[in-house]
Amino acid sequence: MNEVSVRPRETGVPAGWEAVIGLEVHVELSTASKMFCPCSTRFGAPPNSQVCPVCLGLPGVLPVPNRQAVELAVKAALALNCRVATYSKFDRKNYFYPDMPKNYQISQYDLPLAGDGYLEIPAGQGSKRVRIRRLHLEEDTGKSMHAADDIVTARYSLVDFNRAGIPLVEIVSEPDMSTPEEARLYLEKLKAIMQYCGVSDCRMEEGSLRCDINVSVRRPGQEAGTRTEIKNVNSFRGVERALAYEIARQVEVLESGGEVEQETRHWDEGAGRTHTLRTKEYAHDYRYFPDPDLPPLVLDPAWIEEIRRSLPELPDARRERYIREFGLPPYDAAVITASRALAEFFEETVRVYPQPKTVSNWVMGEVRRYLNESGLEPEEIPLQPAALAELLAMVERGAINMRVAKQVFTEMCQTGRLAPEIVREKGLEQVSDEALIERAVEEAIAANPAVVADYRKGREKALGFLVGQVMKATRGKANPQVVNRLLRDRLGLPGTEGV
Amino acid sequence: MIAQAADAIRKGELRARELVESCLSRIAGLDGLLGCFLSLDGERALERAARIDEELARARQRGAGAAGPGGMRAGTREAAAEADGVLAGVPYACKDNICTRGLRTTCASRILEEYVPPYDATVVHRLARAGAILVGKTNMDEFAMGSSGENSAFFPTRNPRDTTRVPGGSSSGSAAAVAAGLVPFALGSDTGGSVRQPASFCGVVGMKPTYGRVSRYGLVAFASSLDQIGPLTLTVEDCALVMEVIAGHDPRDATSAQVSVPNYREALGRDVGGLRLGVPREYMGEGIEPGVREAVNAALRVFSDLGCVVEECSLPHTEYALAVYYLVAPAEASSNLARYDGVRYGLRVDAGDITAMYSRTRRQGFGPEVRRRIMLGTYALSAGYYDAYYLKAQRVRTLVKRDFEQAFSRYDLLLAPTSPTVAFRLGERTEDPLSMYMADVCTIPVNLAGIPAISIPCGESEGLPVGLQIMGPPFAEVTILQAAHAFEQATAGAPWRKREGERR
Numbered sequence A: 001m002n003e004v005s006v007r008p009r010e011t012g013v014p015a016g017w018e019a020v021i022g023l024e025v026h027v028e029l030s031t032a033s034k035m036f037c038p039c040s041t042r043f044g045a046p047p048n049s050q051v052c053p054v055c056l057g058l059p060g061v062l063p064v065p066n067r068q069a070v071e072l073a074v075k076a077a078l079a080l081n082c083r084v085a086t087y088s089k090f091d092r093k094n095y096f097y098p099d100m101p102k103n104y105q106i107s108q109y110d111l112p113l114a115g116d117g118y119l120e121i122p123a124g125q126g127s128k129r130v131r132i133r134r135l136h137l138e139e140d141t142g143k144s145m146h147a148a149d150d151i152v153t154a155r156y157s158l159v160d161f162n163r164a165g166i167p168l169v170e171i172v173s174e175p176d177m178s179t180p181e182e183a184r185l186y187l188e189k190l191k192a193i194m195q196y197c198g199v200s201d202c203r204m205e206e207g208s209l210r211c212d213i214n215v216s217v218r219r220p221g222q223e224a225g226t227r228t229e230i231k232n233v234n235s236f237r238g239v240e241r242a243l244a245y246e247i248a249r250q251v252e253v254l255e256s257g258g259e260v261e262q263e264t265r266h267w268d269e270g271a272g273r274t275h276t277l278r279t280k281e282y283a284h285d286y287r288y289f290p291d292p293d294l295p296p297l298v299l300d301p302a303w304i305e306e307i308r309r310s311l312p313e314l315p316d317a318r319r320e321r322y323i324r325e326f327g328l329p330p331y332d333a334a335v336i337t338a339s340r341a342l343a344e345f346f347e348e349t350v351r352v353y354p355q356p357k358t359v360s361n362w363v364m365g366e367v368r369r370y371l372n373e374s375g376l377e378p379e380e381i382p383l384q385p386a387a388l389a390e391l392l393a394m395v396e397r398g399a400i401n402m403r404v405a406k407q408v409f410t411e412m413c414q415t416g417r418l419a420p421e422i423v424r425e426k427g428l429e430q431v432s433d434e435a436l437i438e439r440a441v442e443e444a445i446a447a448n449p450a451v452v453a454d455y456r457k458g459r460e461k462a463l464g465f466l467v468g469q470v471m472k473a474t475r476g477k478a479n480p481q482v483v484n485r486l487l488r489d490r491l492g493l494p495g496t497e498g499v
Numbered sequence B: 001m002i003a004q005a006a007d008a009i010r011k012g013e014l015r016a017r018e019l020v021e022s023c024l025s026r027i028a029g030l031d032g033l034l035g036c037f038l039s040l041d042g043e044r045a046l047e048r049a050a051r052i053d054e055e056l057a058r059a060r061q062r063g064a065g066a067a068g069p070g071g072m073r074a075g076t077r078e079a080a081a082e083a084d085g086v087l088a089g090v091p092y093a094c095k096d097n098i099c100t101r102g103l104r105t106t107c108a109s110r111i112l113e114e115y116v117p118p119y120d121a122t123v124v125h126r127l128a129r130a131g132a133i134l135v136g137k138t139n140m141d142e143f144a145m146g147s148s149g150e151n152s153a154f155f156p157t158r159n160p161r162d163t164t165r166v167p168g169g170s171s172s173g174s175a176a177a178v179a180a181g182l183v184p185f186a187l188g189s190d191t192g193g194s195v196r197q198p199a200s201f202c203g204v205v206g207m208k209p210t211y212g213r214v215s216r217y218g219l220v221a222f223a224s225s226l227d228q229i230g231p232l233t234l235t236v237e238d239c240a241l242v243m244e245v246i247a248g249h250d251p252r253d254a255t256s257a258q259v260s261v262p263n264y265r266e267a268l269g270r271d272v273g274g275l276r277l278g279v280p281r282e283y284m285g286e287g288i289e290p291g292v293r294e295a296v297n298a299a300l301r302v303f304s305d306l307g308c309v310v311e312e313c314s315l316p317h318t319e320y321a322l323a324v325y326y327l328v329a330p331a332e333a334s335s336n337l338a339r340y341d342g343v344r345y346g347l348r349v350d351a352g353d354i355t356a357m358y359s360r361t362r363r364q365g366f367g368p369e370v371r372r373r374i375m376l377g378t379y380a381l382s383a384g385y386y387d388a389y390y391l392k393a394q395r396v397r398t399l400v401k402r403d404f405e406q407a408f409s410r411y412d413l414l415l416a417p418t419s420p421t422v423a424f425r426l427g428e429r430t431e432d433p434l435s436m437y438m439a440d441v442c443t444i445p446v447n448l449a450g451i452p453a454i455s456i457p458c459g460e461s462e463g464l465p466v467g468l469q470i471m472g473p474p475f476a477e478v479t480i481l482q483a484a485h486a487f488e489q490a491t492a493g494a495p496w497r498k499r500e501g502e503r504r
């Protein structure tokens, strides 16, 4: 094994080298029931509570395809600009694994549901097209749990089959990406598209979006080198880090005169490195053949068209519309439309409070900050758009100042209460009473002669300190504009000694 | 005969409980010698029979002739429906590769020796709904692989006509149980002839329906694209009756056909004059025992006398069918049988690591014939050999199928022997798998093409039954049954029929 420790450079690709990257992404479809049986797909149920003879692969059972799964897969394919096959079939992928009930997985091999598509990722000022080679349907396997850190030292292992039979689409890209960042952007875009068309919730931490990476390196202009496959990378950051590591490892092997071995590697998120899972020598012979229990999947072109018409506005279209309709800067539009939930929250808020740029600032700033800090997904924003609109309106009419508004926002998210209630209860209304503020201004000036002198010597910054002192004295509630004006009135222009 | 029994039970002339008791006592007396049953379910069968008797008595009191609707307490509604079914109170047996809830289903294999399914196969469910009473599970060749009944992991079945001979296979126990009068009818499964060939050896009626006609849900798969459940009965009418109950679309089976089921019995009396019958010469040539050929020829004359047009025809790809079958069936079996690994149920032989556990479990759990076919299939599907074996076999399978399509454009039905020989002696072919495989040479093409066929007794050779196979186009079970029934009627007085009757 060629383990090296590396620090990714700017692009994640060492100078004088090029990386060739393709991704295979498994997306769990948001169906109510499993791919071939009526069992529930709900996440987090007690182990083996959502199983039946069919998904357990008991002797004698037969699979029956779930129409909703096929529909969602077609939707995903169309959203990725793929050609959908009116004739595809299910195959068996044979290999022994304890969490696989039948010791074969029903998948699609030589005649996949769809292929020949693409998606656009941001690149420089424009965008880059990453081609999609194929998209096919398959069933998920169960999940093993070992009574130790790994299968080798475990005294025993247990298997949970709740996940066995959950419908997945596997989306295989062409090796069109050349940096770890592009791979991450691709994955982010893929996730956004899947969420937009309601195909999947794409919760990576629940395994409903999983990624295998194929990567090789080469000297510019030369043939692609031997590639390795990195299995089961489960975060955007993981994809970038695993790739940076693996690219550097391959380059180091080649620069030291070695050869990259064709193998499957595992990404260890904790250790920040990849290691060998199995080499080509032990590559699987899956013995694919058409599943005799399932007739070919024949789709009516009219049905495919119907699904196409039902596709919602996808991220790219929505981004353009935000620029056009709301006058948002392209950067804002891109950030907000990267998540359907975020975009919908934005639009709802704008509908009630029609100041797009203000709303966009809040969504990109406070809303995202809160989600990050509390580890929530955009779908889980604990606040109604109308509630945010109300808060923004309070700022606009001067009822509270911005500083208080941010504080109130956090509390709204935490408690689910509304802004006026919080403001009233805590007495956070903005103070614009000039007499009151004037008193505080005078106190601040009297208490800080040195700062006042500094200001008068022309140091504009000193004013900020005094403003801060006044705000502090008014418990943050003073109208900052009034404070500024009164201070300037009392101090005169900077650089004018004496009064 | 089943219909008459059901009728007598309905009228109260015969009690279902008595009928079940008589089956159980006959089994107790004879099965030690014959080895037809792997499991019996006597207690439950008797309970069900008593319940049906009760329901029928109540219905007769009401004078409705059947259980009336409405006003019934939950739980008895089901019983009333059963009592109202066409098979109310009729006992039957079921091959041990068809899942029965709460009753072990072993496939005659050590690997499933203690396996108890948590669900009923669709056919079992349908028969129960029609009032039929399951008395037990019958012996078979392990995982339905074999043609003699000797590949059971537990004990072989003997032919009731001559206990030194095999009953045929793989539905050995079902065919022998019906032939010996242990049960009025039984279910078997037919992958390459496993219902028809033992029917032929034991002198009973056995039908392999069109692929997709009868749900496979709950049939432990051997080769999914070939397997089909079929009835074994004493008469063609019984076969028609059981078919009416078990046939029809099942939403649990994606390969199940959405074709309505005709009233088979109603069609039985119709005149067969003018039917065009083809006799493929490939089935009458070398390898067919003279006695068998003679009996079949005599049967052809009966059809001529009935006014049918009987002509020789050709199915040119017949000679490849056996080879195709022995690639396709093991390929599918290797995949279908992968689930028996000791992880979740069935036998587990402990070992140091999971791979060793898998291989020791499978080595000890599967018999030699099953292991042979798994290896054959794994090889045929493996990278580098797939095109040469599996794919090529599928192409030839298409040619075999096309042969039949062409023949059926000219003929209503095709006639042939069911087996090239009569029942052979126990142990005679066990050391020679290839000669054993020849036992299914006449039946295999039917499975490859997915068409329906029946085997009916048509005479004797060396004092043993000979089977006539009648094949038809997809979903032409009705024509097949009609012709079979006409033949049965026409030969009712034949000397071999008389001897048969005496033996029972």
Ligand SMILES: [Zn+2]
Binding pocket: A034, A037, A038, A039, A050, A051, A052, A053, A054, A055, A056, A165
């Ligand atoms: Zn299930």
